[in-house]
Amino acid sequence: DAGVIQSPRHEVTEMGQEVTLRCKPISGHDYLFWYRQTMMRGLELLIYFNNNVPIDDSGMPEDRFSAKMPNASFSTLKIQPSEPRDSAVYFCASSLTADYEQYFGPGTRLTVT
Amino acid sequence: GESVGLHLPTLSVQEGDNSIINCAYSNSASDYFIWYKQESGKGPQFIIDIRSNMDKRQGQRVTVLLNKTVKHLSLQIAATQPGDSAVYFCASTDSWGKLQFGAGTQVVVTP
Numbered sequence: 001d002a003g004v005i006q007s008p009r010h011e012v013t014e015m016g017q018e019v020t021l022r023c024k025p026i027s028g029h030d031y032l033f034w035y036r037q038t039m040m041r042g043l044e045l046l047i048y049f050n051n052n053v054p055i056d057d058s059g060m061p062e063d064r065f066s067a068k069m070p071n072a073s074f075s076t077l078k079i080q081p082s083e084p085r086d087s088a089v090y091f092c093a094s095s096l097t098a099d100y101e102q103y104f105g106p107g108t109r110l111t112v113t
Numbered sequence: 114g115e116s117v118g119l120h121l122p123t124l125s126v127q128e129g130d131n132s133i134i135n136c137a138y139s140n141s142a143s144d145y146f147i148w149y150k151q152e153s154g155k156g157p158q159f160i161i162d163i164r165s166n167m168d169k170r171q172g173q174r175v176t177v178l179l180n181k182t183v184k185h186l187s188l189q190i191a192a193t194q195p196g197d198s199a200v201y202f203c204a205s206t207d208s209w210g211k212l213q214f215g216a217g218t219q220v221v222v223t224p
Binding site: 091100101102106 | 212
Protein backbone atom coordinates (compact mmCIF):
# COMPACT_ATOMS: atom_id res chain seq x y z
CA ASP A 1 0.00 0.00 0.00
CA ALA A 2 1.24 3.50 -0.78
CA GLY A 3 0.19 4.79 2.61
CA VAL A 4 -2.06 7.77 3.21
CA ILE A 5 -2.04 10.09 0.22
CA GLN A 6 -2.73 13.80 0.47
CA SER A 7 -2.99 16.45 -2.19
CA PRO A 8 -1.91 19.04 -2.86
CA ARG A 9 1.35 19.03 -0.88
CA HIS A 10 1.51 22.81 -0.94
CA GLU A 11 -1.24 25.35 -1.46
CA VAL A 12 -0.90 29.10 -1.57
CA THR A 13 -4.08 31.09 -1.87
CA GLU A 14 -5.45 34.53 -1.23
CA MET A 15 -7.71 35.44 1.61
CA GLY A 16 -11.36 34.82 0.76
CA GLN A 17 -10.70 31.99 -1.67
CA GLU A 18 -12.03 28.47 -1.26
CA VAL A 19 -9.48 25.78 -0.45
CA THR A 20 -10.04 22.03 -0.80
CA LEU A 21 -7.64 19.51 0.67
CA ARG A 22 -7.84 15.87 -0.33
CA CYS A 23 -7.00 12.60 1.33
CA LYS A 24 -6.94 8.95 0.35
CA PRO A 25 -6.70 6.68 3.40
CA ILE A 26 -5.05 3.29 3.54
CA SER A 27 -7.32 0.65 2.07
CA GLY A 28 -9.21 -1.27 4.76
CA HIS A 29 -8.88 1.39 7.42
CA ASP A 30 -12.26 2.30 8.87
CA TYR A 31 -11.18 5.50 10.59
CA LEU A 32 -10.02 8.74 9.01
CA PHE A 33 -8.76 11.77 10.90
CA TRP A 34 -8.04 15.36 9.90
CA TYR A 35 -5.47 17.29 11.95
CA ARG A 36 -4.05 20.79 11.82
CA GLN A 37 -0.53 21.60 13.01
CA THR A 38 0.73 25.08 13.81
CA MET A 39 3.56 26.48 15.87
CA MET A 40 1.03 28.20 18.11
CA ARG A 41 -1.24 25.26 18.91
CA GLY A 42 0.66 22.12 17.98
CA LEU A 43 -1.24 19.14 16.54
CA GLU A 44 -5.02 19.54 16.78
CA LEU A 45 -7.69 17.01 15.84
CA LEU A 46 -10.31 18.69 13.66
CA ILE A 47 -12.69 15.86 12.80
CA TYR A 48 -12.76 12.11 12.39
CA PHE A 49 -14.87 9.64 10.46
CA ASN A 50 -15.81 6.02 11.06
CA ASN A 51 -16.98 4.08 8.01
CA ASN A 52 -17.43 7.37 6.13
CA VAL A 53 -19.65 8.88 8.85
CA PRO A 54 -18.45 11.96 10.79
CA ILE A 55 -18.23 10.99 14.45
CA ASP A 56 -16.71 14.00 16.19
CA ASP A 57 -16.30 17.42 14.60
CA SER A 58 -15.84 19.33 17.84
CA GLY A 59 -12.36 20.36 16.77
CA MET A 60 -13.50 22.13 13.61
CA PRO A 61 -12.70 25.80 14.28
CA GLU A 62 -15.81 27.38 12.76
CA ASP A 63 -18.41 27.11 10.04
CA ARG A 64 -15.89 28.05 7.39
CA PHE A 65 -14.48 24.53 7.75
CA SER A 66 -16.29 21.48 6.42
CA ALA A 67 -15.24 17.88 5.78
CA LYS A 68 -16.79 15.09 3.78
CA MET A 69 -16.10 11.45 3.14
CA PRO A 70 -18.22 10.34 0.17
CA ASN A 71 -16.67 6.87 0.11
CA ALA A 72 -14.14 4.72 1.93
CA SER A 73 -11.24 5.83 -0.23
CA PHE A 74 -11.63 9.61 -0.33
CA SER A 75 -12.13 12.55 1.99
CA THR A 76 -12.00 16.32 1.60
CA LEU A 77 -11.48 19.20 3.99
CA LYS A 78 -12.79 22.48 2.67
CA ILE A 79 -12.22 26.01 3.93
CA GLN A 80 -14.51 28.68 2.54
CA PRO A 81 -13.66 31.51 2.76
CA SER A 82 -10.03 31.08 3.77
CA GLU A 83 -8.28 33.49 6.14
CA PRO A 84 -4.58 34.08 6.89
CA ARG A 85 -4.98 32.46 10.33
CA ASP A 86 -5.86 29.19 8.56
CA SER A 87 -2.25 28.92 7.42
CA ALA A 88 -0.95 25.62 8.79
CA VAL A 89 0.01 22.09 7.85
CA TYR A 90 -3.05 19.88 7.53
CA PHE A 91 -2.58 16.16 8.06
CA CYS A 92 -4.86 13.30 7.24
CA ALA A 93 -4.44 10.00 9.10
CA SER A 94 -6.18 6.64 8.98
CA SER A 95 -6.38 3.65 11.29
CA LEU A 96 -8.11 0.32 11.77
CA THR A 97 -9.83 1.46 14.97
CA ALA A 98 -10.01 4.71 16.95
CA ASP A 99 -7.58 3.54 19.61
CA TYR A 100 -4.99 2.04 17.34
CA GLU A 101 -1.94 3.23 15.45
CA GLN A 102 -2.78 6.07 13.10
CA TYR A 103 -0.89 6.32 9.83
CA PHE A 104 -0.28 9.90 8.80
CA GLY A 105 -0.04 11.32 5.33
CA PRO A 106 2.73 13.75 4.31
CA GLY A 107 0.51 16.77 4.99
CA THR A 108 -0.63 19.78 3.00
CA ARG A 109 1.12 23.04 3.79
CA LEU A 110 -1.47 25.79 3.37
CA THR A 111 -0.51 29.44 3.14
CA VAL A 112 -3.26 32.04 2.99
CA THR A 113 -2.05 35.53 2.10
CA GLY B 114 0.65 41.91 20.22
CA GLU B 115 3.58 39.65 19.59
CA SER B 116 2.62 36.09 18.76
CA VAL B 117 4.21 33.36 20.77
CA GLY B 118 4.60 29.84 19.45
CA LEU B 119 4.75 26.62 21.34
CA HIS B 120 8.03 26.35 23.20
CA LEU B 121 8.91 22.70 22.78
CA PRO B 122 11.16 21.21 25.41
CA THR B 123 14.46 20.28 23.84
CA LEU B 124 16.63 17.28 24.61
CA SER B 125 20.19 17.56 23.42
CA VAL B 126 21.94 14.20 23.17
CA GLN B 127 25.41 13.23 22.07
CA GLU B 128 25.60 10.67 19.30
CA GLY B 129 25.93 7.19 20.75
CA ASP B 130 24.36 8.06 24.09
CA ASN B 131 20.96 6.84 25.21
CA SER B 132 17.98 9.24 25.10
CA ILE B 133 15.03 9.33 27.45
CA ILE B 134 11.96 11.34 26.50
CA ASN B 135 9.24 11.78 29.10
CA CYS B 136 5.53 12.36 28.83
CA ALA B 137 2.78 12.85 31.39
CA TYR B 138 -0.86 12.06 30.65
CA SER B 139 -3.93 13.14 32.56
CA ASN B 140 -6.63 10.52 31.99
CA SER B 141 -6.31 7.59 34.37
CA ALA B 142 -8.72 5.64 32.14
CA SER B 143 -6.37 5.79 29.13
CA ASP B 144 -5.64 2.28 27.93
CA TYR B 145 -3.53 2.81 24.82
CA PHE B 146 -0.35 4.84 24.41
CA ILE B 147 1.77 5.56 21.41
CA TRP B 148 4.95 7.38 20.45
CA TYR B 149 5.41 9.19 17.15
CA LYS B 150 8.48 10.73 15.52
CA GLN B 151 8.13 13.74 13.25
CA GLU B 152 11.00 14.85 11.07
CA SER B 153 11.03 18.29 9.56
CA GLY B 154 8.60 18.59 6.66
CA LYS B 155 7.07 15.16 7.20
CA GLY B 156 4.06 13.66 8.89
CA PRO B 157 4.28 11.92 12.27
CA GLN B 158 5.62 8.39 11.98
CA PHE B 159 4.75 5.53 14.34
CA ILE B 160 7.58 4.35 16.61
CA ILE B 161 6.09 2.08 19.25
CA ASP B 162 2.90 1.58 21.24
CA ILE B 163 1.83 -0.03 24.50
CA ARG B 164 -1.43 -1.10 26.11
CA SER B 165 -2.27 -0.38 29.72
CA ASN B 166 -1.95 -4.04 30.71
CA MET B 167 1.80 -3.78 30.13
CA ASP B 168 4.48 -1.64 31.75
CA LYS B 169 7.28 -2.14 29.25
CA ARG B 170 7.62 -2.89 25.58
CA GLN B 171 10.73 -3.07 23.44
CA GLY B 172 11.31 -2.46 19.77
CA GLN B 173 14.39 -2.00 17.68
CA ARG B 174 16.59 0.40 19.70
CA VAL B 175 13.50 1.79 21.45
CA THR B 176 11.76 0.93 24.70
CA VAL B 177 8.54 2.39 26.05
CA LEU B 178 7.87 2.38 29.78
CA LEU B 179 4.46 2.98 31.28
CA ASN B 180 3.88 3.93 34.91
CA LYS B 181 0.13 4.05 35.44
CA THR B 182 0.47 4.98 39.11
CA VAL B 183 1.91 8.38 38.29
CA LYS B 184 0.49 8.57 34.75
CA HIS B 185 3.88 8.75 33.13
CA LEU B 186 5.17 7.44 29.84
CA SER B 187 8.74 7.41 28.61
CA LEU B 188 10.57 6.55 25.42
CA GLN B 189 14.13 5.33 25.57
CA ILE B 190 16.30 5.37 22.46
CA ALA B 191 19.48 3.35 22.63
CA ALA B 192 22.68 4.51 20.93
CA THR B 193 21.14 7.68 19.56
CA GLN B 194 22.02 8.46 15.95
CA PRO B 195 21.88 11.69 13.91
CA GLY B 196 18.79 10.32 12.15
CA ASP B 197 16.99 10.31 15.47
CA SER B 198 16.89 14.12 15.49
CA ALA B 199 13.20 14.99 15.30
CA VAL B 200 10.18 16.01 17.36
CA TYR B 201 8.75 13.15 19.40
CA PHE B 202 5.07 13.07 20.38
CA CYS B 203 3.35 10.88 22.89
CA ALA B 204 -0.37 10.19 22.58
CA SER B 205 -2.90 8.49 24.83
CA THR B 206 -6.56 7.60 24.45
CA ASP B 207 -9.19 9.88 25.97
CA SER B 208 -12.47 8.82 27.56
CA TRP B 209 -13.96 8.15 24.12
CA GLY B 210 -10.99 6.15 22.89
CA LYS B 211 -9.58 8.89 20.69
CA LEU B 212 -5.87 9.63 20.67
CA GLN B 213 -4.84 12.88 22.35
CA PHE B 214 -1.41 14.17 21.38
CA GLY B 215 1.08 15.92 23.61
CA ALA B 216 2.97 19.05 22.60
CA GLY B 217 6.12 17.17 21.63
CA THR B 218 9.80 17.13 22.57
CA GLN B 219 12.54 18.28 20.20
CA VAL B 220 15.51 15.89 20.18
CA VAL B 221 18.78 17.25 18.87
CA VAL B 222 21.62 14.79 18.34
CA THR B 223 25.07 16.32 18.45
CA PRO B 224 28.22 14.70 17.03
